[in-house]
Amino acid sequence: MATTDDYGQGVSIATLTDAPDAETLARNIANAITSRSVMRFASSAARTAALAGDAAPVEGMVSWLQDTNLLYVYDGTAWRPLSTLLMDWTPLASVGGFAPGFTAGTPVPRMRKLVSMGTEVWEYEGRINITSLAPATTTTMFTFSGAHRPTNGRGFQVYNSSHHGARLTITQTGPMVVSVPAEAGSGVAVVYLDGVRITNPAS
Structure with a gap:
């Protein structure tokens, strides 16, 4: 009488007391492997x-x-x-506009949208150049168009050209704002978007 595998996967295995049947033996093994593979x-x-x-x-x-x-x-x-690409990497200039004093750097700042394991995710990367940024002040550096705004604002800590962290907020009304502490001074010339990630942007 046929038995099953040791891993509880329901793979039928012939025993020595079963009548010889090479076709059934091979089919049981092939079907079990196929249905459990990609x-x-x-x-x-x-x-x-x-x-x-x-x-x-x-x-x-x-x-x-x-x-x-x-x-x-x-x-x-x-x-x-398991993963669906909703929008491929797209330069920010195509999904909104930079505020005066802020421009696209290299690598180009961009975003993409995907569904990963059932969760919608928006990812950002790249560099934004800054002509002048007053410290300890919340400043708009970019505004997203309507289709690229989260339902509620999201906040992040990001790298910049100073030795101090920058606070970045992507608001539900469109502006992406940044602020650096007073200790950073007025010489901050770059903000990096690498690692910025919004999950469930509609929540």
Whole structure:
């Protein structure tokens, strides 16, 4: 009588008392390995056609679609992408405008939007050059257009050209504001956006 694997994964294993059947033995092993590996399909339609009947998807299955180049996991109800790119890296100049005295540096400041494990994430990177920044003062350096504003303001600590941290806030009304402590003086010439990340921007 066939038994199962030692890891509780339901893989059927023939025993010495089973009648010899090489085809069944091979099929049991192949089906078990395939259903528990990353299955590749040309499209969602091809996946639906292949995973039907006895091969219907079960919770925890993983698949890769070649047309979207995305990895999906089946949650028992539907195939969910593990990561979806909503907006590729886009220069800030294309999603809003710089305030006077602030310009794009190198690397170019930019943002992207994606869904990671079901959570929407906005990421930022790059350098903003500053002509003049008064210390201990909240100053607008950029304003985002409507589609790129979080529902509520978010605050961050970021690097700048001084030895002091800068406080950065991306507001719900559009302005991205920055302030440095009085100890930084008036010589701050750069603010870096690397590492700035908003999760659930609609919350």
